[in-house]
Amino acid sequence: MNRVLPILTVVAxxxxxxxxxxxxxNAPWVRDQAARAGQEVTTSQxxxxxxxxxxxxxxxxxxxIAELWKGVSxxxxxxxxxxxxxxxxxxSATLLGFAIGAGLGILLAIGIVHNRAMDLSVMPWAIAxxxxxxxxxxxxxxxxxxxxGVQGLIPKAIISAYLSFFPVVVGMVKGFRSPDxxxxxxxxxxxxxxxxxxxxxxxxxxxxxxxxxxxxxxAASLVGAIVGEMPTGAVAGLGARLLSGSYYGQTIQIxxxxxxxxxxxxxxxxxxxxxxxxTLKRMGMAR
Amino acid sequence: xxxxxxxxxxxxxxxFETNDGPVQALKDVNLTVGKxxxxxxIGPSGCGKTxxxxxxxxxxxxxxxxxxxxxxxxxxxxxxxxxxYVFQAAGLYPWRTIAGNVKLPLEIMGFSKTDxxxxxxxxxxxxxxxxxxxxxxxQLSGGMQQRASIARALAFDADILLxxxxxGALDEIVRDRLNExxxxxxxxxxxxxxxxxxxxxxxxxxxxxxxxxxxxxxxxTDIIESTLPRERPLDIRDTPExxxxxxxxxxxxxxxxxxxx
Numbered sequence: 001m002n003r004v005l006p007i008l009t010v011v012a013x014x015x016x017x018x019x020x021x022x023x024x025x026n027a028p029w030v031r032d033q034a035a036r037a038g039q040e041v042t043t044s045q046x047x048x049x050x051x052x053x054x055x056x057x058x059x060x061x062x063x064x065i066a067e068l069w070k071g072v073s074x075x076x077x078x079x080x081x082x083x084x085x086x087x088x089x090x091x092s093a094t095l096l097g098f099a100i101g102a103g104l105g106i107l108l109a110i111g112i113v114h115n116r117a118m119d120l121s122v123m124p125w126a127i128a129x130x131x132x133x134x135x136x137x138x139x140x141x142x143x144x145x146x147x148x149g150v151q152g153l154i155p156k157a158i159i160s161a162y163l164s165f166f167p168v169v170v171g172m173v174k175g176f177r178s179p180d181x182x183x184x185x186x187x188x189x190x191x192x193x194x195x196x197x198x199x200x201x202x203x204x205x206x207x208x209x210x211x212x213x214x215x216x217x218x219a220a221s222l223v224g225a226i227v228g229e230m231p232t233g234a235v236a237g238l239g240a241r242l243l244s245g246s247y248y249g250q251t252i253q254i255x256x257x258x259x260x261x262x263x264x265x266x267x268x269x270x271x272x273x274x275x276x277x278x279t280l281k282r283m284g285m286a287r
Numbered sequence: 288x289x290x291x292x293x294x295x296x297x298x299x300x301x302x303f304e305t306n307d308g309p310v311q312a313l314k315d316v317n318l319t320v321g322k323x324x325x326x327x328x329i330g331p332s333g334c335g336k337t338x339x340x341x342x343x344x345x346x347x348x349x350x351x352x353x354x355x356x357x358x359x360x361x362x363x364x365x366x367x368x369x370x371x372y373v374f375q376a377a378g379l380y381p382w383r384t385i386a387g388n389v390k391l392p393l394e395i396m397g398f399s400k401t402d403x404x405x406x407x408x409x410x411x412x413x414x415x416x417x418x419x420x421x422x423x424x425x426q427l428s429g430g431m432q433q434r435a436s437i438a439r440a441l442a443f444d445a446d447i448l449l450x451x452x453x454x455g456a457l458d459e460i461v462r463d464r465l466n467e468x469x470x471x472x473x474x475x476x477x478x479x480x481x482x483x484x485x486x487x488x489x490x491x492x493x494x495x496x497x498x499x500x501x502x503x504x505x506x507x508t509d510i511i512e513s514t515l516p517r518e519r520p521l522d523i524r525d526t527p528e529x530x531x532x533x534x535x536x537x538x539x540x541x542x543x544x545x546x547x548x
Contacts, residue, residue: 283382
């Protein structure tokens, strides 16, 4: 109860502010309509109408939740109107992108730790890659891949990997370098080879860093997959859903899709967190 | 006792290049250690005792003079598995059991699976940790962890055991007990032991030879051959002979200005 109460308080405050903002932002349209019809609106009428518009500037929380519920349970999950269907399309690209990104990140980190030339040359490029807006580079990736005949899941996964490899590189370089001088000296007294040092010491020592960076990476992967769906004219996926919502002014659809994306991100991070807890406990490294 | 030198240093110099200029860590060190000796290196911080031990282990390279271990260069001796090294911290891997930790050097050196198990059983009983093989390091006290790290250094049967303040982080009661056990272990295995310490009683109690060192530059000021018998109960520390040796160690430290802070 001690932990639930503060959380509920914060949620209640946010919901209250949201309702207030809904009334305030949707009011001009209601007043406009009334003025055209030559009517006066009372305050209670204003509140009731602003909270239940079909295409509000800002939808009320209950509208978003109702739409979200309808999208999740209103129809078969295979239906094109089902949010579960769209979420799955996006999650499949996210997971593939996450796997590519994490794998690439780990390989780059291995290179950086073991090779001085890579140590000096790779990191600046990795940082530069993240300063380019993903929205600018995503269409190019899709166009280039399309011209060589790659479509569908792969281009989205690559954009997703583009965002997710970076936190893994940074985290794993730190993780592989985390064993202290004494640990490395000990292996030196055994005349251990570089690969023995890696597998017996550096790799297991990096586990806490691995999971910390994977949590950031999986969330970034989801963002990448959604962004990858936007410029493609994709017909399915959370990104496509967001885009069609904005074409047709369906703000409720946009907001419910955003919430769906947030829920998916939370679930993905929670899964990585769960694996982290089990693994670190088994390795005797639990905090 | 000494027919052939195990460790021999002749005019060894070691200079570290630092950002503040060169630092003379070892200056003109001459030392001969025979087989089966227990040699302590004692002196204040900065006297080069750890550096000398690390040079013997080929973790540092002397910049002058000759240093041989088992008649070879330290580097060749390391590759021939001449020594086991015990650090100040046990440094056990938290993700391995005690047996797994002791197995670490055996895996790296490529011992067979059955040989590994047999050796682990043997050295764990040598440090009186029988039955603790399946435990994880966090389940053991600091003293037991350090015993496990000694077992790890003994596992591959090196002739020389190099110990860098192995009991420095433990309390005095645990330390006394481990000192006693170390002597027993030394008697059983007949290894040559190099032992770095800050403590005068520890050095006198354990050693057959005490190397007194002084800082700036790191050098040897006295080498004392102990007259104590090899069989040493803990209360030998109250005998006049023990106190006389302690006194000589203290004189050696004073001669090297180790007490001028």
